[in-house]
Amino acid sequence: MSKKKKSVRFFSIHPDEEKAQIGLSIFNVFKSEVETSLPLREISLKAGISYGTASEYVNLCGKSGFLKISGSGQDELVSFNDSLGKILGVGFKGDRSFLTVMDLSGKVITRAQVGVRHLSELKGRNKEIKGIIEEIKNGMEALGTGFYSAGIALPEELTGKNPRSMDILADGIGRLFDCDVLVTGEATAAGYGERDCGDRSRGRDVLYMHLDIGTGVVIKREMIFEADDSSNGEDKAYLRPWRQFSIVSTAKSLVNKGVGTSIVNMVGGDVNGITLEIVLGAAKDHDELAEDLVRRSGLALGVRTAYLANMFNPAVVILGGGTEREQSNFIQFVKESAKRFLMKKLVDKLEVVPGVLGAEASSIGAASLCRRELFMEV
Structure with a gap:
């Protein structure tokens, strides 16, 4: 273990600086291409920036060490320097x-x-x-x-x-x-991982809904919009989770009140052991309480999904964090509810898909x- 303290900082989620946005445009080109080495002129065209701007920025990346530049002039090729x-x-x-x-x-x-x-x-x-x-x-x-x-x-x-x-x-x-x-x-x-790895979401504008409480993340090209509890007064404030619809919190409360359910046996009587996976599993086995919780939470998240989709106009909605499990009907409830509240122009266009990466x-x-x-x- 190193004794030297390393730098720690938050990711730059939504940069305003023009230079950073140029960098993200170039990065987006690399992500969308299968080839590992790209001609500089192609990078310029696909990033929508001038050849001179692309050349200047790529040279800076080369000096930083994470890009390699070979050839010259029209034959100049750019690739990642994996040896870094x-x-x-x-x-x-x-x-x-x-x-x-x-x-x-x-x-x-x-x-x-x-x-x-x-x-x-x-x-x-x-x-x-x-x-x-x-x-x-x-x-x-x-x-x-x-x-x-x-x-x-x-x-x-x-x-x-x-x-x-x-x-x-x-x-x-x-x-x-x-x-x-x-x-x-x-x-x-x-959300960022799911967007890049899903066949139906890769490279598209997405709204990612995390868990049953629907913590929202919007990704448009390489710009990321998120919210925390301190967000205030902007569109991104609406991405805050709806904790009142938490399946787990509601299940714990009802079990503590003595409501009968197989969930109690599944966690060995330990209420703190109730998780989203446990409740979804109980719903799959037709536990009445679990089925009702999944249905109500799914319908509520559908309303929230439609509201955010109407606001941010994504091409795809990804449901993840555990709600994407195929054996529950959660996603179907979300889809049915969302369809009722989407604007007409989105009803037949918006895709709602499960995440593909699971716990990773x-x-x-x-x-x-x-x-x-x-x-x-x-």
């Missing part, structure tokens, strides 16, 4: 930490899972978070060394209980892998966001 180092994405789900290693070109090199204490059991104590870092340390051997940067998708189960959890976790990851660290919320990372979505998205960040740092 690897990128790590760190995400969490339940009792697992998911680790995704990519090269700068975006190819996944290694995936790993590390067992950690279940997030729902944590009280937010500093000692618990340091324990998570130790668990990751024990499982990091398969990932190798030589990391350029790491991205962490912060789960609300940690940040909501201890404001210092981000600093402790990020500092620990930075020291473990001897690299700088960038952080963002779980929903933003998962946030770690893959966090690694991908590290690649994106490179183009805003020059």
